[in-house]
Amino acid sequence: MKKIGVFTSGGDSPGMNACIRAVVRSAVYNNIEVYGIKRGYNGMIKGEIIKLESSSVSNIIQKGGTILKSARSKEFLTKEGRQAAYDQLKKNGIEGLVAIGGDGTFTGANIFHEEFGIPILGAPGTIDNDLYGTDYTIGYDTAVNTALDAIDKIRDTADSHERVFFVEVMGRDSGYIAIPCAIGGGAEIVMIPETKTSISNVIDALKQGWARSKTSFIVIVAEGDEEGSAVEIAAKVQNEIPQMDARVTILGHVQRGGAPTAADRLLASRLGIACVEGLMQGRTCEMAGIVNSELVYTPFSETITKQKYISPRFTEMVKILSS
Template sequence: MAKEIKKIGVMTSGGDAPGMNAAIRSVVRTCAYHNIECIGIYRGYDGVIEGDYKPMNARSVKGIINKGGTILKSARSDVFRTVEGRKKAYNNLSKAGIDALVTIGGDGTFTGALIFSKEFNFPVIGIPGTIDNDIYGTSHTLGFDTALNTVVEAIDKIRDTASSHNRLFFIEVMGRDAGHIALNTGVGAGAEEILIPEEDLGLDRLLESLKRSKQSGKTSSIVVVAEGDKIGKNVFELRDYVEEHMSYYDVRVSVLGHIQRGGSPSCFDRVLASRMGVKAVESLLKGKSNYMVGLLNNKMELTPLKQAIKGKSTINLELLRVSDIMTT
């Protein structure tokens, strides 16, 4: 039978995402609500290993619900990939009396959590925190909604210039191997074309589409390119290719970059983070382990970490069709 849980550690790992602080706050306060001790662990798995722990109470997380980044810092840990590293982590957690972990991050984070949990029979629940939305078992990862708003606001600004100068802009957005950000912001910003890794448009069809757009009287165009898309080797080569073949276009590139990762979380992400933190702690208290909390059909649900890692968050192809219809 599972050991009673009296002290929970909470940590963030991997790339930071808006809403992580709101999730930390929720974990800490849910612990307080249930009279469980809560320990903040700094710098991801490196902090777990090195014992970089600090007790947290309801006041410790005051005023952070609307802050980007993570007050617990984040890192990618090489040492945690070694048996020795995880052994040391376990020893330090035990010494500190920590009975269970809530780990906030993406699939790299969950992979580490799963291995560790099995090796030491240590209870772990994951909260999906990444702007990329590339996790199976939740319709939205923490930070995804905020990143979408950041991106469409940026594209709105770039469109001011594009339409003032009759230019074609290739705008690269984040998302790693997944096209969720590109697809949603492409539709949301009214992009003329959206290039995502899940659908190979091909350079020929891109050129054709841009020609059609030009002929239909559009004088400026926005193409949103997922960083994982491989239509050109990268967005700069894509620009060169198009400029070579469509000399009448003045083509520019904008790589939105790290602004997509930061910023005050949207209301959606704050509410989602609050719900996920409650669910994560209460799942641990009910003896659950090796699950990820997620939003499915607007409800909090658990998915085995193993599935969350291996599964694929599928792209909503209906949106590609919507984009096609909007730009004809």
Template sequence: MKGKIKKIGVFTSGGDSPGMNAAIRSVVRSCAYMKIECMGIYRGYQGMIEGDFKPMDARSVNNIINKGGTILKSARCTDFHTKEGRQKAYDQLQAAGIDGLVVIGGDGSFTGALIFHKEFKVPIIGIPGTIDNDIFGTTYTLGFDTALNTVVEVIDKIRDTASSHNRLFFVEVMGRDVGHIALNAGVGAGAEEILIPEENLGLERLLDSLKRSKLSGKSSSIVVVAEGDKTGKNVFELKEYVEKHLPIYDCRVSVLGHMQRGGSPSCFDRVLASRMGVKAVEALIEGKTSLMVGIQDNKITLTPISKAIKGHTKIDKELLRVSDIMTV
């Protein structure tokens, strides 16, 4: 698959995130603008193995920029973990005349794409689509901003009922390995405490903080907990511990779950997806491969996928400091 790119395949893989459709739209319309054929690959790597392809033109992506999820669907694919499965995928791409790929997904999707390129030399460019914002090489991933807005809106509503009944709410948000959602949404929603995997607050310090909140005159409190936080075994055990040691609090738990993935993407995510899609197509046309499109200092950048999947994002220490000050 060397030489001039004539047909680009685009697909989404892994967990869905708001902004994926906007990125698909951008890739398809960039191809149309540059007079290159574009093929939608349905159900990620599984669809690639099965040849589940559909030609896409500028009109086929009408009215999707505002939609959450992904019109190309996503699916788990154990077959792609095998050399035989990847050979089938390559054969299907060959038969369809696809000579370049844009993959929209997270580190697992990028890892598969990198292996595929090394084996078959298919040019690939990645677009980071994950609400966790845990991909190295970009300040923001697609869906992160929308997820934050969703979480803040929900916490605002929970606070209404918390203040009405003088309750303490533990709100669990997504973030198995990183606390970007919890930290940013917690500050934005005015949470009294924020528990994230990167900073082990400790049960005693949490109790001390909640005692201070009560003594300062707060009648209700919100504690935002990233699902990967290790302060307790889980958010329900955390609630029981606080109830046992601080019976003055009437505690409740709200696990936000998959609602954080859904919804219409924010303007920020729509614009970011549009910029990233254009850059991905341009990179393939320029003969580049194994790179991820990102944004840093408000400029669209390219980072080797190998670095993107091996690097680690860092929590914003300044935002942690702001959080501590705001909980006084």
């Protein structure tokens, strides 16, 4: 393999740049030409392909976001769009790809390989940490620390005004951000998609806290909880406890930004190198990940279909530590 391409797709996550850097530097080290494909599958279709040198990725390891930009592509969902993308790769002599993204990115990559046979390896770049085949995804540690920093500040004002704060963190299908934020932030209640926490449970927990003379509370809500958003949940609880002084904070996309932590830089660097070396070994349609500190490759077909479970012990920890 003499030429490879690298692209980022889907939602951005801190550490993507560190991973791009690792792919480029590893390719150059192994005498492989490397090309950056801008704006994900959209850029692949349109031929937004640039050659990258070692100097192209200088001074980016500490930056959030992605220098290659990211976009979602409706056109790539069609056979015609994928054909156009393949034609652009052939035009530039690209023989293999490194895809940095989440399940949507890998789903597209899997289909692309099935149709055109181009080798593709993936690096898990998503703050949600919901991909099977790796203990942690690139950007997850940074997102948790960003959210936790905000929660620490919110607790100060919650305590000062004796309020209940409902704090919404990202996690449409996963509570992986909510759980460590709840434990690390000293929250009294956590609500995640994986477990059912009814409004009556929240009310009971608040009343038990007041009975123990607690005067302020933090309720962490993953955006995908079955009871609704933090705004909806707060309104439901307020309706049952009118005297409650409640506030809602939605952290939103602030969790996606910022300089990656040391853990994310190390993870991204390790996985970027693993993708290049995997392509050199003839691997394809696999995601590089770290499980129990060891490098593993998991087929895309598994990482996009198998569920990554959260241990019930973590929600139990929140209850124990808030008692």
